[in-house]
Ligand SMILES: [Zn+2]
């Protein structure tokens with residue numbers, strides 16, 4: 001199995017040290033895993049999201065924590081290697097238009113294996129928190145949400161830094177409860193240009209199993225989005241559980257493989273030193 005979206009306790013919403021995730025990965029027979037702790041630099045939200053945990057202490061995201069994170073991950077990777085498990089070091093970078101330079105400068109001194117871009121906020125509001133998302137949804141139609149969201153994704157693609165785009169239709173997390181099924185189809189007018197842009201840029205798309213743990217029927221993104229990506233020429237898919245607890249490592253990735261296969265995909269893409277390598281699904285389920 002593979003898991004390319006793993007938070008450890010450097011993320012303030014996650015539990016467990018990197019070595020504990022590695023221990024579970026070894027027990028579960030995971031072949032490749034990449035840590036992707038949150039890195040949210042949006043200045044307007046510094047007091048909410050702009051914090052990380054280092055050595056049990058909460059520090060500002062702009063402080064000097066990356067060497068410690070990378071050190072912990074590489075140390076855990078050395079332990080994993082003895083058990084035949086490959087462990088890599090990446091980040092999940094929260095994207096908002098306008099902070100591109102800040103992101104580039106912040107990560108420039110470091111070597112990562114994988115940079116995952118994720119959109120969690122729109123117009124300064126957190127669209128994945130129950131409380132804040134309803135503030136954002138109030139007074140907006142499903143169409144307006146998708147217009148906002150996918151315009152932001154297009155700018156994330158244009159930025160050119162990310163290897164893969166995380167949880168593409170994540171606005172459904174709280175949005176489906178707020179709007180009902182009206183939201184489920186609202187991407188139809190917007191998704192085409194997004195996946196075409198991703199294909200042209202050679203960007204990977206993530207299939208994320210987190211909603212399956214919350215009782216939803218589909219991973220992010222939905223099957224029709226995956227099929228549209230395939231038709232547009234997006235050739236690379238990364239797979240992640242988005243786990244925030246060691247017990248969730250590689251959780252339900254097999255169901256993500258099944259969905260991707262339905263959309264016509266046959267391979268998993270893994271980034272090592274920012275370079276994509278493709279392996280068939282069969283190699284990971286053995
Ligand atoms: Zn995310």
Ligand SMILES: [Zn+2]
Pocket residue numbers: 005007092242
């Ligand atoms: Zn995540």
